[in-house]
Amino acid sequence: MTEITMEMRWQPADGAPVAWQQFLCELETWCCELPDRTSPEDAPEMMLFDRDELHMMAEKVRDFLSTAQPASDRRFLSLASLDVLEERDRQKSVEGWSTAHDDQHIDNELSRAAASYTIGNLAYWPWSPAWWKPSDRRRNLVKAGALIIAEIERLDRAAFDATDGGAK
Incomplete structure (x- = not known):
């Protein structure tokens, strides 16, 4: 070669x-x-x-x-991207957080939870502290990334529904 x-x-x-x-x-x-x-x-x-x-x-x-x-x-996913996507899947399959559940969080709860994991403290945490599960810095950022994806997906679904795209 x-x-x-x-x-x-x-x-x-x-x-x-x-x-x-x-x-x-x-x-x-x-x-x-x-x-x-x-x-x-x-x-x-x-x-x-x-x-x-x-x-x-x-x-x-x-x-x-x-x-x-x-x-x-080309669109190649880095290890970090794969970890975030895997965490998002884990949130759905293991934790049981469905899209229907995510759609109930209309007051920026998902974004605020992501912010809390990003900075590593409960400053913006929208739920009971019992649900707070911090880890090491990288793992916290992976969780934050997955929560951001959940929020973006929620916004996309809401926009689709608002344009009658989701009409049955």
Whole structure:
């Protein structure tokens, strides 16, 4: 792969592991179509390509990249994003907080709870202190992020209903 990336003066973006793996699989398939170099007497040369073959592989890479989505358009979720989404799912499945329950909180309770977790104290906590379950800083921010998602989802549902989109 070093010869190919040197030929192209290109390195895969850190944020595109799926596209890079897809490309490697396609390249491996293409290389398997090249003349067989796997006999024991050819073993040391089996990964050597002449200049024309290298240019053909570089062209294959260029073709792949021209059809690949630009890195700026890709949507990859970070570990932090995944943790927030997982927490939101946990709030629904384990804690039992349904969308119908969230929709009852029309006085910024979800946002205020998120603010309390963000700053790490009960200053904005809208409910009984018995429901306050602080953790370490990162975990508190994950909880806050999940509560913000719940509030945004609630606002979106309310806006949809207000435009008769939710009429039955």
